[in-house]
Amino acid sequence: MSKSALPAAVGGGDSLEVEVADAAAVQLIHKAVNDLFGKDELRPRIWSAAFREVLKPLIRLVPLARVGASPGFSGAHVFVCYLMDPDRNLRPSRALVVKVGDAKKIKKEYDNALELGISGDAHFATPIIDIMQCDSGDLAVLIAPFSSQKGWGDAGDHTLQVVDLWSIIDGTANRRLAHWAKQNKDHAPPPLDLCSNLKKAYTARDDLTKHIKPPRKSLDIVDLYCGYQRGLIPFKEGDGEKNEDAVAFFGTGEYIDAYSKRWVNPVHVAELLIDHLPNVTVSLGKVHGDLHPHNIVLNQLGEVSLIDFGWARADDHLIKDFVLMEANLRFMTLSPYVPEAELLALAEHLSPDDKAPTLANANANEHYEAIAFLWDKAKQTASVEEWDFEYLLPLFMVSYGLFKYLDTARNQTSAILTLLCLSKRIKPLLLSLISKGAS
Numbered sequence: 001m002s003k004s005a006l007p008a009a010v011g012g013g014d015s016l017e018v019e020v021a022d023a024a025a026v027q028l029i030h031k032a033v034n035d036l037f038g039k040d041e042l043r044p045r046i047w048s049a050a051f052r053e054v055l056k057p058l059i060r061l062v063p064l065a066r067v068g069a070s071p072g073f074s075g076a077h078v079f080v081c082y083l084m085d086p087d088r089n090l091r092p093s094r095a096l097v098v099k100v101g102d103a104k105k106i107k108k109e110y111d112n113a114l115e116l117g118i119s120g121d122a123h124f125a126t127p128i129i130d131i132m133q134c135d136s137g138d139l140a141v142l143i144a145p146f147s148s149q150k151g152w153g154d155a156g157d158h159t160l161q162v163v164d165l166w167s168i169i170d171g172t173a174n175r176r177l178a179h180w181a182k183q184n185k186d187h188a189p190p191p192l193d194l195c196s197n198l199k200k201a202y203t204a205r206d207d208l209t210k211h212i213k214p215p216r217k218s219l220d221i222v223d224l225y226c227g228y229q230r231g232l233i234p235f236k237e238g239d240g241e242k243n244e245d246a247v248a249f250f251g252t253g254e255y256i257d258a259y260s261k262r263w264v265n266p267v268h269v270a271e272l273l274i275d276h277l278p279n280v281t282v283s284l285g286k287v288h289g290d291l292h293p294h295n296i297v298l299n300q301l302g303e304v305s306l307i308d309f310g311w312a313r314a315d316d317h318l319i320k321d322f323v324l325m326e327a328n329l330r331f332m333t334l335s336p337y338v339p340e341a342e343l344l345a346l347a348e349h350l351s352p353d354d355k356a357p358t359l360a361n362a363n364a365n366e367h368y369e370a371i372a373f374l375w376d377k378a379k380q381t382a383s384v385e386e387w388d389f390e391y392l393l394p395l396f397m398v399s400y401g402l403f404k405y406l407d408t409a410r411n412q413t414s415a416i417l418t419l420l421c422l423s424k425r426i427k428p429l430l431l432s433l434i435s436k437g438a439s
């Protein structure tokens with residue numbers, strides 16, 4: 001079917017059903033989906049049941065919350081989208097994900113994904129449409145395959161659910177897969193534990209670096225992590241916010257007393273970093289840049305896709321893809337029911353050379369094993385030579401930035417203890433770097 005023979009109603013006036021979106025976004029999505037459906041090479045893969053007689057196709061946009069996903073932090077509006085033909089009772093199209101938002105950010109995400117050179121790879125849900133812009137030019141849209149659904153088959157309609165690494169950790173993945181499991185009794189459900197799925201995600205990530213020995217360079221480590229500190233840099237320039245959440249929580253003194261001990265204040269360590277901007281020799285390569293449990297999704301067979309390329313870079317510190325995940329595990333996903341002594345043992349465990357903690361709590365132990373796996377993988381991927389400088393300094397900076405979201409952490413005590421233990425460990429490191437720089 002040529003483009004001109006497209007069913008006109010795909011772009012027709014009343015062919016879009018939507019519950020939440022502003023008018024400009026709706027108009028843009030309408031145009032983008034229409035455009036996509038007009039591509040000869042994609043049309044059959046998007047909607048296998050549809051052919052030219054489809055008279056009144058309807059584009060249905062489903063808000064993320066309906067498929068059990070939580071909104072991302074980028075401010076973009078994300079929908080699941082599919083085409084259907086209510087009059088002819090056709091099976092709906094396969095599900096797509098539509099991300100609409102600030103044109104600059106969306107365009108950057110598209111370019112980032114291209115720069116990584118991974119489009120078409122099954123492990124990455126990369127954008128499949130060129131950037132579309134609204135007339136006003138301030139909105140753009142990306143469309144990608146919905147990756148919690150196997151293959152380019154038909155959309156599961158109302159039964160669609162996002163299964164991500166987060167839902168595996170919080171135990172809701174089972175419920176999300178229940179409908180599919182009922183319909184497909186012959187297929188064993190995929191393993192739903194943290195470690196095996198984390199391993200799958202990082203095996204997928206390996207495709208970015210393909211075991212190439214990364215080049216090493218001495219760089220300003222604060223600058224490298226600027227985007228992850230959420231306010232630390234303007235603090236230096238005095239023209240913006242500090243990490244006010246950390247300052248309000250810890251105060252600005254050099255030490256603080258908490259959990260019956262005296263600790264180095266993380267705010268003091270952040271100030272040392274900003275005042276001295278130390279250089280560290282690091283390994284560079286392709287990074288996803290935002291690898292956390294909501295950006296790793298799974299389909300019903302347990303196959304993993306990495307999504308969300310807003311922070312991807314072709315030449316960046318490889319360790320970013322490890323410390324962000326570790327900080328998320330320590331702050332965001334650890335169960336709130338771990339005893340305090342075990343939280344402290346886990347927080348003090350910061351390098352592969354530290355003695356392994358004894359953890360009776362199953363969730364804490366699972367998190368410990370996941371972190372041990374990350375360390376191992378990080379060492380191989382980034383050829384780490386000096387663990388404390390190359391890994392712990394970044395882990396501190398990312399954790400310090402993540403403190404902004406303390407309210408959403410499942411285990412706030414773990415978040416606080418992690419930052420305190422990191423500060424204690426990092427201060428002497430920094431002082432040694434600073435005195436080396438001064439001499």
Ligand SMILES: Nc1ncnc2c1ncn2[C@@H]1O[C@H](COP(=O)(O)OP(=O)(O)O)[C@@H](O)[C@H]1O
Nearest residue numbers: 069072073074097125145146147148294307308
């Ligand atoms: N290709 C996809 N397959 C399945 N779910 C997706 C896909 N893209 C996005 N989502 C869901 O939408 C959420 C937000 O999308 P994302 O691209 O991560 O936006 P943000 O940049 O705001 O974090 C994700 O966390 C995930 O639940």
Ligand SMILES: [Mg+2]
Nearest residue numbers: 072294295308
């Ligand atoms: Mg995201």
